[in-house]
Every structure is written in structure tokens, then in C-alpha cells.
Amino acid sequence: MSTPSVSDAAGDALVLALTDVIKGASSPEIQQAQAMLLRRLATQGDVIPSRIPAPLNITEIGGYFNLLTDLRESAMRKDMLGAALGLASFEPVDIGTGGTVPPLRLVQIANDRLPSPAGDGVPLAVGVREDLAAGMQAALADVRSAGGHLPLWGPPPALPAPTGGTGPTPDPLPYLGREVWVAPTAALTDPATDPIVLGRASTDAGTGYRVGIRVADGTAGGVSADWVGLKWDAIGGAFVEADIGTVTLxxxxxxxxxxxxxxxxxxxxxxxxxxxxxxxxxxxxxxxxGASRLGDELGLLWTSDRIAESAYAGHLDAVWDGVAFV
Structure with missing residues (x-):
């Protein structure tokens, strides 16, 4: 067995060092280069090794060449020559650039999934805008340390496709990483046992409702009182109130x-x-x-080609009015 030469070892070390630089850098330019490298690997590189053994001499290459010529496989013949020489495919492939890399990204926060039925429909992770994610991650950790569970819901990490005029344009806030939901399946089934309760405490003023998380007694900020929780009455087709006694939410x-x-x-x-x-x-x-435009907000997270293919392509000039983009 041959021993790698010093030059081979130095070359391998250089490649590893460059790989570490590419992996560790986070500037938009490096992210764009990473995306381009991945596209080249997927479309032009030797991702799957050839099933035929490497040719030992020019005669074997000629045999492959003549066989593919007889079969009139001109495109495959070019690829065979490229593979024999260790080159990428000769076929031109437009790998594009995918647009300028956005300055921010959606951070996928690992979700707090529970056994069924509370965990039904709860995604493995939800996307939150990069500069907003740390606070939410800390809040989820605090809830877990208090013995509680706060499963979240968010849409898939892709912009919605055009509706074709058949329905309203989806609310863009979740796709801007600015909105997440409490997972609805974690509440409204049985407030006596649900990890999440929509209700009110006996100490609350007024008649409205708020969301409470079932936590351990003594949790800072927790409300230990007689609570009323809402549950869905499938027979009556409406929500009804249910007394759940003294609990800490x-x-x-x-x-x-x-x-x-x-x-x-x-x-x-x-x-x-x-x-x-x-x-x-x-x-x-x-x-x-009156100033923030939907197109500008989308451009912080999504490339121009993705935006152009989305349901928001015709609404980029919509302006935030304090409640929604209109």
C-alpha cells in the first residue's frame, strides 16, 4: 500500500482549511458562494461514482468510445470522456445564482412536541427571523424549566404559491419570520388536562380570555387561582366554559x-x-x-426569484398600516 506524499498531505490540509473557512463564514457573499458550490455539485459534479471501473489505458477508453458511437449516444459519449478525464459534464447547465443572498434568514427553532393528540399537527420546527429567534428560544427554555410545554405552529419554510385569484393572499407575517402560533391541538380539548388553556382566572378583570401554560406551582409569573377553560363542544358546535379548579397557569x-x-x-x-x-x-x-413595504421586508429573507414566483409578487408595494400590509 502506497504512503501519501508530503505534497498530497499538504494539499489535503489546504482543502480542509478552505472548507472550514467556507463553512464558518456567514457573510452574504460567502453564503452566495456556498449556494453556487452546492448547485454545481448537484448539476455538474461527480456526485455518484461511475459504475464502470476506471480505464487502465487508451485502448479501454477507445472501446467505450466506439461502443457509444455505434449506439449513437453522442451525449453519453461526451460525458464518458469527461468522466474518464475527471471532468464535470460537458453538457451546459445553467446553474444561475438564485439572486442575491438575503441579509437575514429563517432560524428553525426546535419544537416542543407532545404525545398525541396534543402533538398532532405540531411541526418538528418553526421558522423565526434570525434577529428575533434568540428571545423565543430563551422563552421556550424557561417554560420547559418550569415544567410546562409551549408547542408552536408555523407554515412550511417556503413562500406560498400564487392563489390564482381563487382566494385571499396569505398573511405574510409568518413568512417574514414575524409570527408564530401556539399549536392549536395543544388546547381546547380538555382544559383539565391540556398543556395549554384558553380561559380566565378568577382574579382576572373583565370577561375576556387569555392563553395560559400549565406550569409547576411557584413558577415566577404564574397565576395560581380558580381557572375557567374553554373546550369545544362537538355536539353543540360551539365553545363552552369548564371549571378546572385551582391550578397554576x-x-x-x-x-x-x-x-x-x-x-x-x-x-x-x-x-x-x-x-x-x-x-x-x-x-x-x-x-x-405608512412606510414599511412588503417587498422590502420579503427581501430581507428571500431571494428575488423566490419572491417573483410567490403569492406576493403582485403585492410588493403594499405598505404596513399598523395591523397589516395593504
């Missing part, structure tokens, strides 16, 4: 108080099982009413 607005995300109580019973306004947590800091 951490109000959602307290759990996320140190984050950019805000949870707001609701004033009345949700009108339908599929109305999830109560689960919404939005981070709108930095959006200036």
Missing part, C-alpha cells in the same frame, strides 16, 4: 414578555373551532406604519 403574555413577540387576550369566545386568532404571537417591532 403561566399567562402566555408573561411567558413571551422578554421576546419581540406579543400575545393579546381575546374579548369573546372564538366563533369557530378553526378560528386561531387566540393562538397568534406577532413581532411587529421595526414595521413603520
Amino acid at each position: 403561566l399567562p402566555l403574555e408573561a411567558a413571551v414578555a422578554a421576546t419581540p413577540f406579543v400575545s393579546r387576550p381575546i374579548a369573546a369566545l372564538p366563533p369557530a373551532r378553526g378560528d386561531y386568532a387566540w393562538a397568534r404571537m406577532a413581532a411587529v417591532a421595526g414595521l413603520l406604519p
